[in-house]
Amino acid sequence: MTLTNEPVEGEVYTVTSDATGQEWEIVVGLEVHCELATATKLFCGCPNQFGHEPNVNVCPVCLGLPGSLPVLNEQVVELAMRLGRALHCTVEPSVFARKNYFYPDMPKDYQVSQYDQPINVDGWLDLPDGTRVGIERAHIEEDTGKNTHAGGSGRIHGADYSLVDYNRAGVPLVEIVGRPHVRHPEQAKTYVDELRAILLATGASDAKMEEGSLRVDANVSVRRVGDDALGTRCEIKNLNSLRSLGRAIEYEARRQVDLLESGDRVHQETRHWDESAGRTRPGRSKEEADDYRYFQEPDLVPLAPGDDWIAAVDAALPVLPAARRDRLAGAAGVEATATAVVVAVQRDLDELALAAIEAGADGPRVLTHVEHNLAVEGAADLDPVAFARLVRMEVDGQLTATQAKTVLGEVLATGGDPEAVAAEKGFEAMDTSELEGVVEEVIAANPSEWDDFRQGDDKRRGKLQGFFVGKVMKATRGQADGKAVTALLEARRTGG
Amino acid sequence: MAELPRTAVAIAAAVRSGEVSAAEVLEAHLAEVDRREDEVHAFNLVTADAARAAAAAVDRRVAAGEDPGPLAGVPLALKDNLCTRGVPTSCSSRILETWCPPYDATVVERVAAAGAVPLGKTNLDEFAMGSSTENSAFGPTRNPRDTGRVPGGSSGGSAAAVAAGFAPVSLGSDTGGSIRQPAALCGVVGAKPTYGLVSRYGLVAFASSLDQIGPFAATVADAALLLEVIAGHDPMDSTSIDVPPPALGAGLDGGVAGLRVGLVSELTGEGIAPDVAARVRQAADALAAAGAEVGEVSVPATAHGLSAYYLIAPAEASSNLARYDGVRYGLRVDGATTAEMNTATRTAGFGAEVKRRIMLGTYALSAGYYDAYYGKALKVRTLVVRDFEAAYERFDLLLAPTSPTTAFRFGDKTDDPLAMYLNDVCTIPSNLAGHPAVSVPFGAGADGLPVGVQLLAPALGEATMFRAAAALEAAAPPLEEAYA
Numbered sequence: 018m019t020l021t022n023e024p025v026e027g028e029v030y031t032v033t034s035d036a037t038g039q040e041w042e043i044v045v046g047l048e049v050h051c052e053l054a055t056a057t058k059l060f061c062g063c064p065n066q067f068g069h070e071p072n073v074n075v076c077p078v079c080l081g082l083p084g085s086l087p088v089l090n091e092q093v094v095e096l097a098m099r100l101g102r103a104l105h106c107t108v109e110p111s112v113f114a115r116k117n118y119f120y121p122d123m124p125k126d127y128q129v130s131q132y133d134q135p136i137n138v139d140g141w142l143d144l145p146d147g148t149r150v151g152i153e154r155a156h157i158e159e160d161t162g163k164n165t166h167a168g169g170s171g172r173i174h175g176a177d178y179s180l181v182d183y184n185r186a187g188v189p190l191v192e193i194v195g196r197p198h199v200r201h202p203e204q205a206k207t208y209v210d211e212l213r214a215i216l217l218a219t220g221a222s223d224a225k226m227e228e229g230s231l232r233v234d235a236n237v238s239v240r241r242v243g244d245d246a247l248g249t250r251c252e253i254k255n256l257n258s259l260r261s262l263g264r265a266i267e268y269e270a271r272r273q274v275d276l277l278e279s280g281d282r283v284h285q286e287t288r289h290w291d292e293s294a295g296r297t298r299p300g301r302s303k304e305e306a307d308d309y310r311y312f313q314e315p316d317l318v319p320l321a322p323g324d325d326w327i328a329a330v331d332a333a334l335p336v337l338p339a340a341r342r343d344r345l346a347g348a349a350g351v352e353a354t355a356t357a358v359v360v361a362v363q364r365d366l367d368e369l370a371l372a373a374i375e376a377g378a379d380g381p382r383v384l385t386h387v388e389h390n391l392a393v394e395g396a397a398d399l400d401p402v403a404f405a406r407l408v409r410m411e412v413d414g415q416l417t418a419t420q421a422k423t424v425l426g427e428v429l430a431t432g433g434d435p436e437a438v439a440a441e442k443g444f445e446a447m448d449t450s451e452l453e454g455v456v457e458e459v460i461a462a463n464p465s466e467w468d469d470f471r472q473g474d475d476k477r478r479g480k481l482q483g484f485f486v487g488k489v490m491k492a493t494r495g496q497a498d499g500k501a502v503t504a505l506l507e508a509r510r511t512g513g
Numbered sequence: 514m515a516e517l518p519r520t521a522v523a524i525a526a527a528v529r530s531g532e533v534s535a536a537e538v539l540e541a542h543l544a545e546v547d548r549r550e551d552e553v554h555a556f557n558l559v560t561a562d563a564a565r566a567a568a569a570a571v572d573r574r575v576a577a578g579e580d581p582g583p584l585a586g587v588p589l590a591l592k593d594n595l596c597t598r599g600v601p602t603s604c605s606s607r608i609l610e611t612w613c614p615p616y617d618a619t620v621v622e623r624v625a626a627a628g629a630v631p632l633g634k635t636n637l638d639e640f641a642m643g644s645s646t647e648n649s650a651f652g653p654t655r656n657p658r659d660t661g662r663v664p665g666g667s668s669g670g671s672a673a674a675v676a677a678g679f680a681p682v683s684l685g686s687d688t689g690g691s692i693r694q695p696a697a698l699c700g701v702v703g704a705k706p707t708y709g710l711v712s713r714y715g716l717v718a719f720a721s722s723l724d725q726i727g728p729f730a731a732t733v734a735d736a737a738l739l740l741e742v743i744a745g746h747d748p749m750d751s752t753s754i755d756v757p758p759p760a761l762g763a764g765l766d767g768g769v770a771g772l773r774v775g776l777v778s779e780l781t782g783e784g785i786a787p788d789v790a791a792r793v794r795q796a797a798d799a800l801a802a803a804g805a806e807v808g809e810v811s812v813p814a815t816a817h818g819l820s821a822y823y824l825i826a827p828a829e830a831s832s833n834l835a836r837y838d839g840v841r842y843g844l845r846v847d848g849a850t851t852a853e854m855n856t857a858t859r860t861a862g863f864g865a866e867v868k869r870r871i872m873l874g875t876y877a878l879s880a881g882y883y884d885a886y887y888g889k890a891l892k893v894r895t896l897v898v899r900d901f902e903a904a905y906e907r908f909d910l911l912l913a914p915t916s917p918t919t920a921f922r923f924g925d926k927t928d929d930p931l932a933m934y935l936n937d938v939c940t941i942p943s944n945l946a947g948h949p950a951v952s953v954p955f956g957a958g959a960d961g962l963p964v965g966v967q968l969l970a971p972a973l974g975e976a977t978m979f980r981a982a983a984a985l986e987a988a989a990p991p992l993e994e995a996y997a
Binding site for chain 2 (some may be wrong): 081087121162312318
């Protein structure tokens with residue numbers, strides 16, 4: 018079975034069956050649970066904090082003690098709406114429901130969630146590759162506690178006993194249900210990355226997958242290329258990292274293709290990703306199909322944020338990653354999907370780049386530095402005007418690319434002026450006649466390579482061009498401008 | 514208690530003025546408890562020591578010239594489904610037999626802050642599910658008027674405590690009539706306030722959308738006083754109404770002149786014992802004699818209220834009672850797996866009626882049955898509200914029996930759940946609508962046992978309702994006067 022490597026815009030990413038050569042398309046819908054970064058829990062005043070001793074952040078309400086009642090935390094609504102609006106959702110009047118099932122980590126043996134009337138509906142998220150993924154809903158619900166199985170095998174079956182920590186019980190979650198618009202394992206990872214950037218930008222969540230404050234389930238199905246109907250899906254749980262997410266989707270797609278190609282069918286079920294074995298395994302048997310007996314939570318009143326509140330949320334929204342990419346791409350005169358643009362926004366260096374461009378620096382050149390030379394702490398603190406001057410020196414030929422990189426590093430470290438740093442390093446622009454002399458010397462010293470360069474095919478010439486540029490660089494201790502050397506070599510070759 | 518004041522209003526006034534001490538009042542009531550509690554079994558737990566400490570604290574405040582509050586020194590009994598910090602709150606269930614809440618219910622805080630002296634926790638049908646207190650895991654309460662009869666339920670213990678003179682006032686909870694029906698059967702006043710007027714925080718839930726805490730008292734004025742103390746917004750209960758608490762006591766003697774009172778025709782005919790129906794008509798006449806305009810009114814949806822209630826209440830109960838799983842508190846019966854432990858615990862911990870309602874409710878909410886049962890019941894509930902609204906366009910208050918019969922004998926209805934459920938037919942509509950209603954004693958039935966008549970009001974109509982209740986109380990024939 019072969020897998021094409023990169024999703025290419027406009028092309029269908031496929032899995033090809035070894036047995037038949039049939040091509041299959043992967044369809045992924047992602048459900049992301051994220052803990053909201055509130056001071057207190059969803060329905061009580063207990064701290065919403067990770068990493069404390071077990072069962073210290075608890076009270077009668079989040080322990081579900083008899084007689085206790087929930088009171089909705091206003092900050093939860095605020096953050097949920099902020100996220101919803103950032104995902105272009107409509108904020109609707111919503112109600113809470115009870116999802117009834119027995120589980121020891123759930124104090125009330127029901128989970129309060131939003132069921133048929135969620136707060137945020139029908140939005141979208143634009144990926145850096147230009148794909149628009151629909152958002153069906155983003156609703157509020159409460160988190161459960163955490164079970165630890167102890168003794169015996171340590172697994173749920175065969176443990177001697179279980180311990181429950183209710184610190185997490187009642188922590189506010191938003192579940193973001195994406196439409197099945199994702200087509201590639203890498204794209205799924207990009208989706209989560211982009212969502213995480215939005216969660217961070219809006220302050221809705223700290224979105225830490227490793228601490229469980231962001232959890233991803235993937236609904237995976239496959240269909241023959243050209244089919245419109247969706248295949249039967251499996252929900253993959255226990256995805257603790259982006260790496261797991263990508264691997265699990267790829268494994269699951271192959272598993273389903275194998276099943277279908279051998280005439281079998283896919284059974285809709287929940288499967289768990291086993292990272293060490295690198296495979297998904299079936300979860301609970303569907304013979305015990307859950308009937309959650311949803312009904313409206315009578316202890317809470319319907320939630321209907323007014324237009325004023327929604328407008329205030331909109332007004333306070335930060336510029337979101339997609340808009341930041343558009344803004345930077347526009348200023349730099351490149352495509353918003355360009356890697357350097359995506360990277361600049363990811364690293365929060367777009368403001369710096371914009372300011373440098375504003376100060377007169379060449380856009381693409383700025384982006385090249387941001388992408389390759391500014392992946393360091395403190396880069397955002399770089400003085401954009403100094404940065405712009407440096408880029409201008411480079412574009413004007415006063416500095417080579419290599420020198421510019423060196424100067425940039427020094428400016429970042431010491432905060433010095435680029436001009437002063439360049440002078441101190443002895444980086445001076447060579448004038449053209451001086452450079453011509455060096456080029457002539459190098460040609461004279463390597464006559465057979467020069468003949469090859471002049472007469473060889475394109476491939477050979479390409480190689481030798483590098484050879485000559487290298488020699489010139491060495492001779493000038495890197496002070497020569499590579500572009501200028503190339504131009505001189507080319508003029509010499511065609512001119513005789 | 515010959516020289517001591519008997520009503521809450523009189524006790525509070527006397528204690529505040531220093532005429533009598535809270536300690537004296539308490540000891541007199543504890544003596545009554547000693548004398549008759551073995552026979553009546555109103556209490557699951559009498560907290561005499563804590564009561565003495567509370568009474569002493571009130572007396573100290575009086576001595577220090579402070580105001581101990583509107584219920585100063587008033588002994589009070591609490592239904593055992595109201596959470597009391599450090600005091601067992603069992604709901605008359607094996608599953609919570611030893612459970613001590615770490616917090617007080619809002620109403621418990623409020624009565625304590627008002628200077629009341631809690632005497633203990635009263636018996637109830639397990640988790641407030643029943644109409645006779647026979648479903649208590651700890652044995653039934655007996656009706657103080659005739660110990661061969663049930664006190665009604667589910668707040669049978671709180672009703673009996675007042676009827677026996679153990680306390681002038683008590684608190685109960687009313688989900689489908691659980692205050693009003695036992696009040697009627699024991700010959701005391703019992704009121705269910707507007708849904709949301711009294712905080713439910715700390716009331717162990719039976720059916721959250723119907724449950725409401727309310728007062729029992731020997732007199733209308735005492736019931737009004739206690740309701741004033743417990744009513745009012747509570748930020749801990751999202752369904753609590755944010756309105757100023759009603760002033761009830763001041764307007765009690767305002768009379769009923771010009772008040773339009775409608776006799777509910779659906780609740781005065783078939784299924785209502787003739788002696789009860791006759792007392793209700795006599796009450797209507799009394800109101801008319803006092804100047805009210807009395808007419809008949811049809812509230813058609815009340816006929817379906819019982820069916821809707823017995824789907825909605827069990828559905829909510831099935832969810833509310835899921836937490837009693839042996840994991841965190843209360844009874845635990847071990848099993849090989851968590852699921853087996855859950856099952857063993859619930860099998861041993863819940864009585865038959867609780868299990869019956871959990872099963873009914875689970876079924877009503879199940880996929881494939883929801884629309885036919887729970888969904889339909891919600892529609893009926895809407896109709897009940899609409900029919901009441903129509904009736905209240907023409908009338909200020911409605912009049913009906915509280916219970917179809919007077920107190921029945923132990924075991925009379927325990928084998929027939931449906932017959933037991935029919936006890937609630939007159940009281941359920943108010944819970945479905947979220948409206949207030951009060952049961953006022955109005956003479957005796959053919960068997961010489963108390964009859965209660967019920968006044969119903971629209972939401973937040975407590976002031977008018979209590980004013981009419983006071984008029985009925987004034988016109989009521991004495992219990993000793995035989996039914997003719």
